Amino acid sequence: MKRRVFCTLATAGSAALALGSRPARAATTVSLWHIFGYSTEPGLINIARFNQTRTDVQIDGKSVPFGQLSQQLVKAVATGDVPDLITIDNPTVASFAGQGVLEEVGARVAASKGLAKSRFFPGSWATTILQGKQFAVPGEVNTLMFYVNQDMLRAGGVDPSKPPQTWAELTAVAAKLADPAKGKYGIGVSAIQTEEGTFQWLPFLQQSGAGLKTLSSPDGVAALQLWVDWVQKGYASHDILVKRQSEMTDAWLAGNSAMSLSGPWELPRILRDVKFNWTVIPMPVREGKNIHATALGGYVWAIPKGAKNVDAAFQVIEYMLAPEQAARSFAGGRLPAVQDVQPPADLPRGEVYAGFESQLQYARPRGPSPEWPRISEALQRAIQQAITGQQPAQQALATAEATIAPLLQRYPIEGM
Amino acid sequence: MSQPLRHTLDATPWRMSRDRFLDSSTIWMLLIGAAALFLLLLVGYPIAYNLVMSVQEVTLGNLPSFSRPWVGLQNYRQLLADPLFLLVAKNTLVFTVANVAVQFVLGLGLALYFQLSFPASSFLRGLVLVGWMLPPLVIGAVWKWLLGSDSGFVNYALQGLGLISGKIYWLADPSLSLLAVTIANIWFGVPFNMILLAAGLAGIPADIYEAAALDGAGPVRRFIWITMPLLRPTIYALLSLTTVYTMRAFDLIYTMTHGGPLDSSNIFPVWSYRMSFELFDFGGGAAIATAMFALVLVVALAYVRSVNAERPM
Numbered sequence: 001m002k003r004r005v006f007c008t009l010a011t012a013g014s015a016a017l018a019l020g021s022r023p024a025r026a027a028t029t030v031s032l033w034h035i036f037g038y039s040t041e042p043g044l045i046n047i048a049r050f051n052q053t054r055t056d057v058q059i060d061g062k063s064v065p066f067g068q069l070s071q072q073l074v075k076a077v078a079t080g081d082v083p084d085l086i087t088i089d090n091p092t093v094a095s096f097a098g099q100g101v102l103e104e105v106g107a108r109v110a111a112s113k114g115l116a117k118s119r120f121f122p123g124s125w126a127t128t129i130l131q132g133k134q135f136a137v138p139g140e141v142n143t144l145m146f147y148v149n150q151d152m153l154r155a156g157g158v159d160p161s162k163p164p165q166t167w168a169e170l171t172a173v174a175a176k177l178a179d180p181a182k183g184k185y186g187i188g189v190s191a192i193q194t195e196e197g198t199f200q201w202l203p204f205l206q207q208s209g210a211g212l213k214t215l216s217s218p219d220g221v222a223a224l225q226l227w228v229d230w231v232q233k234g235y236a237s238h239d240i241l242v243k244r245q246s247e248m249t250d251a252w253l254a255g256n257s258a259m260s261l262s263g264p265w266e267l268p269r270i271l272r273d274v275k276f277n278w279t280v281i282p283m284p285v286r287e288g289k290n291i292h293a294t295a296l297g298g299y300v301w302a303i304p305k306g307a308k309n310v311d312a313a314f315q316v317i318e319y320m321l322a323p324e325q326a327a328r329s330f331a332g333g334r335l336p337a338v339q340d341v342q343p344p345a346d347l348p349r350g351e352v353y354a355g356f357e358s359q360l361q362y363a364r365p366r367g368p369s370p371e372w373p374r375i376s377e378a379l380q381r382a383i384q385q386a387i388t389g390q391q392p393a394q395q396a397l398a399t400a401e402a403t404i405a406p407l408l409q410r411y412p413i414e415g416m
Numbered sequence: 417m418s419q420p421l422r423h424t425l426d427a428t429p430w431r432m433s434r435d436r437f438l439d440s441s442t443i444w445m446l447l448i449g450a451a452a453l454f455l456l457l458l459v460g461y462p463i464a465y466n467l468v469m470s471v472q473e474v475t476l477g478n479l480p481s482f483s484r485p486w487v488g489l490q491n492y493r494q495l496l497a498d499p500l501f502l503l504v505a506k507n508t509l510v511f512t513v514a515n516v517a518v519q520f521v522l523g524l525g526l527a528l529y530f531q532l533s534f535p536a537s538s539f540l541r542g543l544v545l546v547g548w549m550l551p552p553l554v555i556g557a558v559w560k561w562l563l564g565s566d567s568g569f570v571n572y573a574l575q576g577l578g579l580i581s582g583k584i585y586w587l588a589d590p591s592l593s594l595l596a597v598t599i600a601n602i603w604f605g606v607p608f609n610m611i612l613l614a615a616g617l618a619g620i621p622a623d624i625y626e627a628a629a630l631d632g633a634g635p636v637r638r639f640i641w642i643t644m645p646l647l648r649p650t651i652y653a654l655l656s657l658t659t660v661y662t663m664r665a666f667d668l669i670y671t672m673t674h675g676g677p678l679d680s681s682n683i684f685p686v687w688s689y690r691m692s693f694e695l696f697d698f699g700g701g702a703a704i705a706t707a708m709f710a711l712v713l714v715v716a717l718a719y720v721r722s723v724n725a726e727r728p729m
Contacts, residue, residue, distance in 0.1 A: 071693045078479045095696055099476035180583075183566035193676030195694075238588035239565050241677040256566060373695045384678045388590055 027056045028312045031083040033073075035066045035299060042328035043320075050319055057312045066299075073304065077101055082304035085313040087139055090127035090300050091195070091366040091376075094411075097135035098370030103303040103310060106134035114318050123296045124337040126414075127365045137317050138337030140329050141298035142263040143356060143363040144203060146170075146284075147249070147270070150277040152177055152184075152258040163281040167207075167226055170259075170284045171235065177258040180234035187230055188248040188260035191240045191383050198366065198376040199295050200245065200261055201227065201383055206293035206364055207286045212375065212408060212416045215382070216398040222286070224393040228386045241384060263297060264356045267333040271348055280355050296363035298337065335360065364415070371407040378403040463709060469702035476696060491703035500679055500687065508663065508683040511598055515662040516655060518602050523609025523654075530610070531617055541614070548607035556671025559600035563587055563672075587673055590680035597669050597681045604668065605661065609654060616650030617643070649723065656719035660712050684708050 036043030047059050062083070064072050069088050073096065076082045088096065096102050109115050115137060117125060124138035150160040156177040164170040174186025191197050204227070205211070210220035230236040237257075240248065245262050252260035253273055261283070270278070283294050301317045303310055319325060326336035330343045330353050339360075343353040366372060382400035386393040408416075437443060470491055472484040495501055530541040547555070562569045563586035574580045586596040620643065628638050644651075666685040669675060675682035675690065684704055692701030 074476065074479070074693060074696070077476055080480045096476060099696070101476045180566075185566075192674060193678065194674055237566050238583075238585040241588040242560075242593070242673050251566075254567070377695065381678065384676065388588075388677055390590070390678065 028309050029058050029060050030085055030309050030312045030316050032059050032061045032313075032316065033064050033069075033076075033083045033086045034061055035064060035069065035087050036061075036332075037063055037065070042330075042332040042334070045328060046320055046325045049325075050316065057315060059316060069299075073101070076304065080306065082306045084303065084307040084309045085316055086302055086304060087299040088136070088302050089195075090124065090138070090141075090296070090298055091368070091372050093127055093136050093300055093302065094130045094368035094370045094372060096302070097130045097133075098411075101305055102135040103305050103307060104133050104135055105137065105303060105314065108314050109134055109137060112314075112318055114322055119321075119338045119340055121337055121339055121360050121363070123360070123363045123365050124298065124300075127296070127368055128300055130368055130370070136300035136302040137321065139299045139301050139320065140334040141296060141337045141360060141363070142265055142335055143297065143359045144200065144261050144263055144295045145280040145282055145356060145359060146259045146261055147252055147266070148279050148281055149252065149255065149258050150279060152255065152276070156258070160277075160279070163279075164284050166284050166287040168287055171226070171230070174230060174235040174259065175233065178233075178235045180237070183237075183256055185237050185251075185257045186235045186259065188236060188251055188257035189227065189230075189240055190243055190245045190248050190261075191227060191231075191387055192242060192244055193380045193384055194244070195373075195376055196245050197380045197383055199297060201379065202366065203283055203293045203295050203364070207283070207289065207291050209286070209289045209291060212404050212413070213401070215401040215404070216394055219289075220397050221394045224383065224386050224397060227383065228389075228393055231387050232389070241387060263295075264335060264353065265333045267349075267352065268331075280352050282355070282359055292362040293364055294359050294362045296360075296365050298334070300337075367413055367416075369407070369411040369413050371411055375404050375407055466702050466705050466709070469698060470706045472699060474698035474702070476698075479698065487699065491699040492707075495700060495703050495707070500682070503679055504682050504684060504687050507594055507679075507681065510594060511601070511665070511683050512659060512662045514598050515601055515605060515665075516658045519605040519609045519658055520651075520655065522602070522606045524613050526606065526610040527613035527617055530614060541610075544610060545607045547604060548611075550604075552604065552665075552667035553671050555600060555604050556668040559596075559603070559668075560587065560672045563596050563600075588677060590678050593673050593677060593681040597672050600672060601662065601665055601668055605658060608661075609658065612650060612654045612657075613647070616647045619650075620646045652719060652722040656715050656722075659715045663708065663712055663715075 032047070034043055034047075036047075044061070047061050051058050066089070069086070070092055073082075073086060073088065093102070109117075120138050121141060124141045128134050128136040128138060148160065148163060153160045153173070156173075158173050158176060164173045170187070176186065178184060178186040190200050201223070204223040205215070205220060208219040208223035210217050210223065214220055227236075231238060231240065237243075237251070243251075246266070248257065248260050249262050249266045249270070251257045252262075253270065253275075255276065259281075282292075285292055301320065303313050307313060321336075321338055323338070323341050326338050327341040327344060329336040330347055335353075335357055343350050343357065347353055366376070369375065378400040382393075382396040385391040385396040385399075390396075391399075468482065471486060471488055473487045473490075474484055478484040526541075526544060530537050530544075563571075565571060565583045565585045565588060568586070570586065571580070571583055574584070585592065587593050624642055624646075625638055628642055633641065663683075664685050665683065666689065669681055669683065669686050670689070673681045675686040679687075685708065688701045688704035688708070691697045691704060
């Protein structure tokens with residue numbers, strides 16, 4: 001408590017210094033653990049603006065790397081010293097809510113003028129609901145597209161203005177551009193044994209027409225065999241088994257991979273570092289099926305149970321999702337979870353942001369299910385077994401299907 | 417009882433009582449008590465906490481309190497029944513034995529080498545230590561880059577030397593990934609081995625070597641009959657410390673492979689972390705940690721015994 005008062009005074013004090021005239025007085029301090037890292041990130045700008053405009057509520061922010069959010073929240077729960085508000089990865093909401101760690105916010109959302117369900121992308125809204133109750137509010141979202149090195153395409157005799165639109169075309173382009181002996185690859189995805197691997201492969205499963213209950217069906221097998229062939233024929237590097245998405249983007253930026261599957265979070269550094277002509281293309285669809293599907297990532301705003309300032313924390317959520325604040329998301333390589341804001345006109349490469357924005361209509365949530373970590377683990381294992389050649393795709397997926405079936409029995413997932 | 421000299425020189429009553437206090441048995445009981453309390457709170461509590469968790473069903477919901485459902489040895493039984501258990505146990509064993517053995521041999525070699533006096537020998541010895549000063553996360557990131565299949569330096573060098581024609585998938589091949597993380601961890605640990613052994617070597621009196629040389633013992637026999645026996649206490653201490661350090665390796669593997677592909681480089685600490693913080697199975701994670709603690713304790717006890725045995729009677 002003492003620490004909080006001190007922080008409040010410190011925050012208020014520095015704000016007063018910055019503005020010169022503001023009185024150092026703040027009634028309530030909302031402790032917020034967030035994923036906003038670098039100083040110019042829109043999330044941090046929003047926090048600073050909030051603290052400047054409000055005198056009754058102040059935000060005391062603490063930055064936590066995205067990959068450590070769950071761990072930090074678990075530690076906070078264990079010690080009983082939880083923040084008032086936290087940004088968490090959307091597939092983890094169900095796990096945390098299912099174990100009673102998050103405050104239910106359904107009634108507050110229903111009573112809020114600004115947070116009408118119709119404003120949000122349906123997929124991101126779904127990640128906040130567990131068994132009919134709402135435990136979070138979508139914050140920012142992201143999705144996957146292929147980043148394309150147009151110079152590499154041109155050099156390989158592929159017309160960059162006619163990008164691949166089907167799996168077969170995608171594979172053909174990848175085959176044409178790959179030269180594994182020189183360390184050049186046609187395509188890059190992440191098949192790592194973490195949630196990132198699941199995140200990247202799941203859209204292919206959904207495009208194939210199969211689902212978690214029909215993993216080992218011919219459709220499901222086709223989705224996995226696609227990746228297996230890429231690696232075994234040398235179109236993609238073996239290292240996709242241990243590389244994270246950011247490391248795959250490194251390879252793309254270095255000109256070692258012509259097309260790389262990743263999200264808008266990479267845009268700030270790509271715009272800064274890229275040394276060739278590039279664009280993004282939507283994930284191609286499977287021929288004969290034409291099912292559009294892509295991944296849905298991003299964070300949600302959640303209030304941990306035991307938070308001391310629930311009312312004020314909810315006001316912060318409302319503030320962050322108001323159109324003016326939400327519109328700032330783009331500049332940080334994130335997309336607002338609300339549909340009623342457009343990328344600012346002066347954004348560099350605005351068409352790329354618009355491209356990502358347009359794909360959100362196909363973005364499907366992972367889950368929600370409190371058992372998602374185990375479902376995901378089974379998928380990761382199947383993906384890696386097939387790519388390493390330890391098991392045929394069909395056999396690997398049959399094992400995963402058997403592991404996942406009882407988990408789906410306990411917590412059915414709509415549409416999966 | 418004769419008064420110590422200093423008391424007669426400066427015999428104010430306050431000083432006398434202070435000195436009597438410092439010489440008394442009360443003081444060492446106080447000192448031991450403070451140390452024991454410190455250990456109990458900062459070492460004993462987490463161990464007990466972990467032990468309790470490992471026999472309970474722990475969820476996020478009941479994490480803050482101690483009143484959780486008791487499940488006896490169920491977490492341990494589940495662990496043993498887990499298809500991953502044997503693989504992770506084997507990985508941990510191979511990783512630990514390889515690290516301890518190779519780090520020791522290389523460390524001893526380097527320590528002996530730097531004992532020779534040649535220009536800049538002490539400077540170079542200091543340079544070797546740099547590896548030990550880097551955080552394991554950084555070392556993991558650097559080695560992940562070095563061992564990359566496509567643009568990694570190791571493959572590039574091996575190809576340049578004509579030793580391999582194709583690529584070696586150091587990290588992506590499940591049959592090599594454990595070797596890859598072991599190599600990186602050995603690189604990390606050798607400087608520590610070297611410096612402890614160098615200190616041990618420096619403690620061996622030079623006149624023993626001289627006497628042996630006069631008696632006609634060559635360098636090999638001097639090494640076998642003088643260096644090794646006199647270095648024994650250092651070696652015991654070092655081997656146990658390296659074992660303990662290796663068995664709790666986490667950051668480096670987490671950065672390089674995350675335990676993959678297919679858990680081929682997964683060892684107990686990484687598994688425990690993933691169980692607790694990725695699957696939210698805290699009881700399972702605690703059970704692994706407790707089992708690890710028991711193993712490390714055995715090593716530590718063996719070390720303490722060996723130290724006691726070495727002590728002159």
